[in-house]
Amino acid sequence: MQRQLANMKQSLFDQGYLDEQFIQLEELQDDTNPNFVEEVVTLYYRDSVRLIQNIEHALDKNPLDFAKLDSHMHQFKGSSSSIGARKVKIECTQFREYCRAGNGEGCKRTFQQVKKEYATLKKKLEAYFQFARQAGPVEKACRPK
């Protein structure tokens, strides 16, 4: 089962959903904090609901306040980057570029992509963590000290 879990994880990386930061988080797990990554990811999904809503409301305004949109997205991008959400981060970057260009349609279009990637990653990570729990605790290699 461990091998299946490793394959699951590898494919998340191969398909570009996750980046190096996810690995950095895994390195912070140990016996005293065995579920740290799942906790952070859970916190991210809970906390970012608010950030996404902020962006959604801001996109409903007319005219658009691009500075505000950019600021909201900066926050959301930051959190996404902190968990290693690579594809989400890429869409966030694109969104910010449209903000700077004052391109409202581009922002709205890209925001749909942001939400799509966000939702897709959520499903994949939920499946991954659930499987990890079933597979049982991994024999953690010691961090070099």
Next chain:
Amino acid sequence: MAVDEMGSNCSSSGAQELHVLAVDDSLVDRKVIERLLKISCCKVTAVESGSRALQYLGLDGERSSVEFDELKVNLIMTDYSMPGMTGFELLKKIKGSSRLREIPVVIMSSENVLARIDRCLEEGAEEFLVKPVKLSDVERLRDFILRGEDKNKTEITRKRKTHDDSFSPPSASSPSSHKCDHPLSPISVSAVPHQRLPKRPKLMLATN
């Protein structure tokens, strides 16, 4: 804001525990920086804003600055972009306080903007870390601050002398400690009174 217990590998070295005040408006980032610091054997107090940080440090004018030992902060790590007071503004307030200005302040930012970095360093920031912050960054910082603290203690009292000489940072064997050998990058321009951390080459690279 409770100060939690250490990870299992921190207990027995007898080395001084640094108390770090972490300031970040992002819940996720606070959780991560807290973990990074605890793993690096630091006590952590994490707050969500510059004004909370000033409150904690007793600089908000609302309570007397009575100093208790357990509140002593050895390092402040603050996010740059925060609503209300930015990390830069917080930095200025700290450096503008005769009581607090000696506390090293590190700025963290996801945006790798040279002008911003320069401004922070000129204002007295010890280091500018590009987010997401890594364990190697925190360990390097900790070692640097510990060396400074050890130097102060040795000058003030000889009691701690015996363990200073033999103190080797836990991360000495990890690759991250080699980054401390890098020379200062050309962007570290300004005259800051205390010793500057060597800049990581990463700061020079353009990020998306």
